[in-house]
Amino acid sequence: GNSVTQMEGPVTLSEEAFLTINCTYTATGYPSLFWYVQYPGEGLQLLLKATKADDKGSNKGFEATYRKETTSFHLEKGSVQVSDSAVYFCAASGGYQKVTFGIGTKLQVIP
Amino acid sequence: SQTIHQWPATLVQPVGSPLSLECTVEGTSNPNLYWYRQAAGRGLQLLFYSVGIGQISSEVPQNLSASRPQDRQFILSSKKLLLSDSGFYLCAWSPRGTVGSGNTIYFGEGSWLTVV
Numbered sequence: 001g002n003s004v005t006q007m008e009g010p011v012t013l014s015e016e017a018f019l020t021i022n023c024t025y026t027a028t029g030y031p032s033l034f035w036y037v038q039y040p041g042e043g044l045q046l047l048l049k050a051t052k053a054d055d056k057g058s059n060k061g062f063e064a065t066y067r068k069e070t071t072s073f074h075l076e077k078g079s080v081q082v083s084d085s086a087v088y089f090c091a092a093s094g095g096y097q098k099v100t101f102g103i104g105t106k107l108q109v110i111p
Numbered sequence: 112s113q114t115i116h117q118w119p120a121t122l123v124q125p126v127g128s129p130l131s132l133e134c135t136v137e138g139t140s141n142p143n144l145y146w147y148r149q150a151a152g153r154g155l156q157l158l159f160y161s162v163g164i165g166q167i168s169s170e171v172p173q174n175l176s177a178s179r180p181q182d183r184q185f186i187l188s189s190k191k192l193l194l195s196d197s198g199f200y201l202c203a204w205s206p207r208g209t210v211g212s213g214n215t216i217y218f219g220e221g222s223w224l225t226v227v
Contacts, residue, residue: 034215043201043218044155089155091216098170099216101147103154 002027006090006102013080013109021075021105023064023090033057033066033073034091034099044089047075080109113138117202117219124226130175130189132222134202137183142204144185145216146177149199161185197226 006023013019025031032051036044048057053068062077073090090102117134124130136142146158157170159177167177174193178186185202202219 032214036218043221044203046215046217049215098157098160100157101155 002031002092002098002100004090004092004100004102006088006105008103008105010106010108013107015082015109015111016079017109019075019077019080019084019107021088021090021107023073023075023102025071025073025090025092025100027071027092030068031092033064034093035062035064035073035075036089036091036101038087038089038104040086047088080107082109082111085109113204113217115202115204115217115219117200117222119222120220121223122225124192124224126194126226127191130187130192130196130224132187132200132202132224134185134187134219135183136185136204139183139204139206141182141207143207144179145203145205146185146187147201147203147218149201149221151198155201159187192226194226197224199223 003026034049035047037047038044047062048059048064050057050066053066056063056065062075064073064075066073075088085108087104087106089104091099093099114137144161147155148158149155159167159169161167161179164179164182175189200222203216205216206214
């Protein structure tokens with residue numbers, strides 16, 4: 001089956017710092033890749049996605065590029081804000097109607 | 112537009128008591144439905160998914176069960192809760208069709224279950 005690996009964190013950054021959260025996956029075939037964000041006390045929201053190799057997903061200043069050669073989908077943002085503090089989940093589709101999630105990376109941005 | 116609701120939002124139940132979490136989706140037909148559990152430090156675990164009424168696939172053997180009595184209703188149940196059942200439960204849906212084609216999974220607000 002598929003698997004998704006990401007650092008658990010927490011990742012602590014100062015406001016306006018550059019963010020990278022690494023995500024690698026193992027999958028058969030060509031999965032679609034997703035980043036979800038979970039703000040404190042809430043459910044998960046889709047942040048961005050990419051459905052094929054070399055696609056770049058972007059939203060709210062976040063970006064991630066589907067790298068088939070390195071099986072990666074790293075999340076980046078050039079300048080984080082306090083309001084970006086949340087848990088970020090990388091995910092990969094695969095198999096019959098299933099999506100596999102990483103363990104989630106907690107991001108804390110301090111003023 | 113499509114919406115998903117689950118309830119109750121929080122629940123405190125004694126060990127050995129039954130459980131029923133409900134989830135409904137509006138604004139779409141024939142969705143794929145999912146139950147996930149998020150335990151502290153363990154990420155998201157897929158518990159059940161359903162591609163149609165009465166069709167339930169279980170991912171993890173446990174004392175939980177799921178049912179889909181109507182097209183847009185998904186219920187998570189237990190006859191006797193264990194302490195280890197505590198966690199954050201998320202219902203989700205995706206459009207009919209394979210998730211591998213890029214269909215997104217959309218999540219409900221979540222239900223906090225504490226078993227005491």
